[in-house]
Amino acid sequence: MHRTLVYDLDELWHDHADVAARVNRACAGGEQGWRVRGMAQVAEQVFVYLLPERRGAAEEYVLAPWEDESVEGVATCLSERWSAGFDLVGSVRLEAGRYLLLLAKQKPGA
Numbered sequence: 001m002h003r004t005l006v007y008d009l010d011e012l013w014h015d016h017a018d019v020a021a022r023v024n025r026a027c028a029g030g031e032q033g034w035r036v037r038g039m040a041q042v043a044e045q046v047f048v049y050l051l052p053e054r055r056g057a058a059e060e061y062v063l064a065p066w067e068d069e070s071v072e073g074v075a076t077c078l079s080e081r082w083s084a085g086f087d088l089v090g091s092v093r094l095e096a097g098r099y100l101l102l103l104a105k106q107k108p109g110a
Helices: 009-028 071-083
Strands: 003-008 033-042 045-053 059-066 086-095 098-106
Touching: 003 009, 009 033, 009 045, 009 059, 009 086, 009 098, 033 059, 033 086, 033 098, 059 086, 071 086, 071 098
Parallel strands: none
Antiparallel strands: 003 045, 033 045, 059 098, 086 098
């Protein structure tokens, strides 16, 4: 079993914090926990792919703005996020030079 959440790019552009909160609620809701395993952008739609998680929702998700497209900038950003306990799940291009990163962090005690 899997689930797919679908968001308009416009939703992410205007309120990425609310979309991240909705992803977290979807992963924690009900008897079955979920884990985000991927994110894809197709035209103006963003698809977030979820798989079941036996232990409940073990991760927290954030959408973080990002604007440095250089190889060094990407490597530095990912290294800093990893040092803070986050893994990259995916990215969305909002417009030329503007992105959102979907990051996951293990919940304490999970």
